[in-house]
Amino acid sequence: MNRKENFTAGFIRENPVFGLYLGLCSTLAITTTLNNAIGMGVAVILVLVMSNVIISCLRKVTPSEIRIPVYIVVIATLVKIIQMLIKAYAPALDSALGVFIPLIVVNCIILGRAEAFASKNGIFDSALDGLGMGLGYTVSIIVMSAIRQLLATGILSFENPFHMDQVIFSLKLIPEDYVISMFSQPFGAFITFAFLAGALAAYKNHQNAKEAKKEAEAKKQAAQLAKEAK
Amino acid sequence: MKKVLHLTLFLALVAAIAGGALALANSLTAPIVAANALAAEKENLALIFPNAGDDDFEEITVKDSETIEKIFQVKGEGTVFKMQVTGYKEGTSFMVALDDNAVADDSFRDSLIGKNAEADTLDIISGATVSSRPVVDGINEAGKYLLENVK
Known part of the structure; x- marks a missing residue:
């Protein structure tokens, strides 16, 4: 697999949220507003890239018997540092995300990438993999939170996470009488998730069917060529 | 026996480095967090005594x-x-x-x-x-x- 394929895997083919169903706890819980999703996404990207790099650096000296505890220590340390930084510089984001920042430690995407990729590949490739997977996660939760926030409140808005009073944009797209506030509840999270996961699966099936057709045609052509040669 | 010692020392080393990094990050952010908390508290106090x-x-x-x-x-x-x-x-x-x-x-x-x-x-x-x-x-x-x- 070349580098570009490896980097883009996280978006569609191996999308961690809607394709592999990883990291769902935080996905379902925090996708109520765009702000939360972007804050969470950036935190996960930072942790994922750094943990992949560190674990890749340590891959040759880490004894395989204790690799999981070593990964957990590395990941937990990074998450705690990120949490402290968020608490210090973006306190409003900290109170909005609450317990889900420390829970990044147990986000399966991070441990999954450490075990499946970073422990077997070089530093640069691992960083790229972390960035790709992190962006895949971030894009997924941004899409989900945009849908939920829009349907539940009728407003799509984004505030500067370092100064919550500073509104970067705020669009009122649906009149107040037509909003479905259910979408800000857990119930709405599951419904949105199901539709998006279904859409991704449908797209992948469609893509696979196309490829299979192409392959079959190529085979047919090859067979015909062989016949003619005879 | 040698194996056990090696594993123990390796994990201890990793944990010690992690602890050091955490202490450093904490010493950098703790004063800012405390200042934020104080500012938030003062906001509450100002609600009680607006004058x-x-x-x-x-x-x-x-x-x-x-x-x-x-x-x-x-x-x-x-x-x-x-x-x-x-x-x-x-x-x-x-x-x-x-x-x-x-x-x-x-x-x-x-x-x-x-x-x-x-x-x-x-x-x-x-x-x-x-x-x-x-x-x-x-x-x-x-x-x-x-x-x-x-x-």
Whole structure:
């Protein structure tokens, strides 16, 4: 697999949220507003890239018997540092995300990438993999939170996470009488998730069917060529 | 045996480096976090005493009390107690503001010293009795503390 394929895997083919169903706890819980999703996404990207790099650096000296505890220590340390930084510089984001920042430690995407990729590949490739997977996660939760926030409140808005009073944009797209506030509840999270996961699966099936057709045609052509040669 | 030692030392080393990194990050962010918390608290205080300026709040040290977390004296206005009590849930936190003029009033003094404020004379707190009783106790304690130690 070349580098570009490896980097883009996280978006569609191996999308961690809607394709592999990883990291769902935080996905379902925090996708109520765009702000939360972007804050969470950036935190996960930072942790994922750094943990992949560190674990890749340590891959040759880490004894395989204790690799999981070593990964957990590395990941937990990074998450705690990120949490402290968020608490210090973006306190409003900290109170909005609450317990889900420390829970990044147990986000399966991070441990999954450490075990499946970073422990077997070089530093640069691992960083790229972390960035790709992190962006895949971030894009997924941004899409989900945009849908939920829009349907539940009728407003799509984004505030500067370092100064919550500073509104970067705020669009009122649906009149107040037509909003479905259910979408800000857990119930709405599951419904949105199901539709998006279904859409991704449908797209992948469609893509696979196309490829299979192409392959079959190529085979047919090859067979015909062989016949003619005879 | 050698293997066990190797594994133990490796994990210990990783954990030690992690601990060092955490201590460093904490020493960098802790003062900012504390300043943020203080600013948020001052905002709450300003809601209680809107006439007081930012510098009129002075924090004074608490003498032997389990429930009083912090005391702020507001110049010429009154005193604010930040209380931490255990109700239905661990760590119910609230503020008690006592006006200087009210404390000087004898009848208020008597109501604190003589008898306790009853739970049913207060508005319901979070709709539960388990939480409101410690809150009432906290208010009484703040009043007593003010009379005994501050005034």
